[in-house]
Amino acid sequence: MATDDLMTRALDMLGDGAPLSVEAIHRLADVADVPESMVIAEVADLLGISPHTLRYYERAGLVEVARDGNGHRVYDADAVRRLLFLTRMRLSGMPMRDLRRYIALVDAGEHTVPERLAMLSAHRDAIRRRIRELGLSLTAIDHKITTYGGATAPAVQDLGPRTGTAGGHEPLPRAPQPG
Amino acid sequence: MATDDLMTRALDMLGDGAPLSVEAIHRLADVADVPESMVIAEVADLLGISPHTLRYYERAGLVEVARDGNGHRVYDADAVRRLLFLTRMRLSGMPMRDLRRYIALVDAGEHTVPERLAMLSAHRDAIRRRIRELGLSLTAIDHKITTYGGATAPAVQDLGPRTGTAGGHEPLPRAPQPG
DNA sequence: CTACGGCTTAGAGCGCGCTCGAACGCAAAC
DNA sequence: GTTTGCGTTCGAGCGCGCTCTAAGCCGTAG
Incomplete structure (x- = not known):
């Protein structure tokens, strides 16, 4: 599941060290190859989240999604782009309540x-x-x-009365706690 | 409450832009001016967490704290340093379960x-x-x-068929969703 | 025909990390 | 003496963000 979601791909690109131009990120994460319409599994895979979560976002009022003849969700490009945005905001720590507020503003x-x-x-x-x-x-x-x-060394050369220079590891390797 | 906890102070120092030497951080966050012993309110203030949380950490087995004649907690320097470490790890996203494991290792x-x-x-x-x-x-x-x-401008100069060049905001400012 | 996989719904459950409530103890201030 | 304030314990409750269950529908493969 989600073997190559956007964030993973983006991080792989970043791995090379290059700062990665704004435009590249833009193309990658905003207007990526978004098809005319997608089914829930495809969107989930693209975003790296579960179908459950996608339904949850919809229930939360963050996005509206049309249905086909069978009642199955059909995500159009705009819905996918919005979810792209929402997912990035979630991943960067914006709480659901703020996203609800933001979406309400957009709709207003x-x-x-x-x-x-x-x-x-x-x-x-x-x-x-x-x-x-x-x-x-x-x-x-x-x-x-x-x-x-560095590696496997016992690490504590100076166990004297906390000289506090080299052995700055609070949980002293000797006893649980002096107390 | 917690008007000048360590992380806040550290961030203020970082605010100047200087990368802040390892040693400075070390002194600041590891072996800071830790008194011989502190009461719970002092530790809470130092760490920028609540006494509730401190008691919770103790219940979780992350640290042992001695009591005085009245049954009140007395945090010695080692306990405070350990909590300093734990708090930094929590703040940087290490889950409680990993910290419990880590502390178990330390005690082992x-x-x-x-x-x-x-x-x-x-x-x-x-x-x-x-x-x-x-x-x-x-x-x-x-x-x-x-x-x-930039500021208050309506922001959408090109509302044409998603040319995707300048208007990279997924939640299109027009309608909630085309669907 | 039957079985299977994947979708639908409403609603319950869960893991995490606190956060709080209730009932109480003790010490200093009034 | 009583009030105020900070501490204690145990255990329950909460907010968040999912995550899953149950019951059912549909289309395809065997």
Whole structure:
């Protein structure tokens, strides 16, 4: 299931190190090869989420989807693009309630564009902060791994009274806790 | 409550743009000015979490905390450092179950160091991937905000048949959905 | 004809990580 | 002495975002 969803593909591309132009991402994640219409399994595979989740999003009022003669969902290109957007926002941490709000604004007409932009900006700020937080944690963990002893070494050369220089691993490898 | 917890302070420092040396982070977040002992409110404030959560972590077996004559918790420096570590790991997305496992390893003795390192490495990889994911989303949202129309503009100069060049906003500002 | 796989619905259930409520203890302030 | 405030315990409750169950319909393969 979902062997090559968009985010996976995008990350694979990013793996090469190149910053990947805005346009490339745009083409990749926004206006990707979206067919005229798709069935639920195809959309699920494309987005890397389950059909269950797609139905849940629909029930949540995030998207409307037409049915065919058998009552089966038929996703048109616009619905897929919206779900693409929604999925990316979810993946970057925007809560469902905000997405509901955003979609309500979209459905309310163009006069809500300023508020939509405000929401997007706020979310962008949240993402930036999150990235910085993660960068901080990453540095700390990097440091911890390094000072733990490169590979399999017992890692604790100085077990003296917490000189606090090299052995910065809080859970001291000796006892559970001095207390 | 928690007006200046560690992560907030660290982010403020990072705000200046400087990459902030490993040592600085180390000193800041690992061996920070940890007193001999602290009460629950102080620890909560330091870590930016609630006393409720601290008790919860203790119940979850992540840390042992001594009591004073009144049955009140007394956090010694080691406990605080461990909680510092745990909080950073939680904040960077490591699930409780993994932390329980990690702590069990710590308590099991030095022979578990290799597995601990493996866990830390795996988590480091997870953080890196997450950062790349967020970077991707950030770029996409940046692009969307830009093409939406810098400020308050109606944003949609070309509403033609989805030329897909400038108006890359999936939820078309016109109707809820064509379907 | 029958079985199977995949879709439909409404609604229940779940895993996670807290978060809170209730009932109580103790110490300092009024 | 009583109130205020912070602590304690145990256990229940909650918000989120799915995730699954049950019962049923449909089209195709064998």
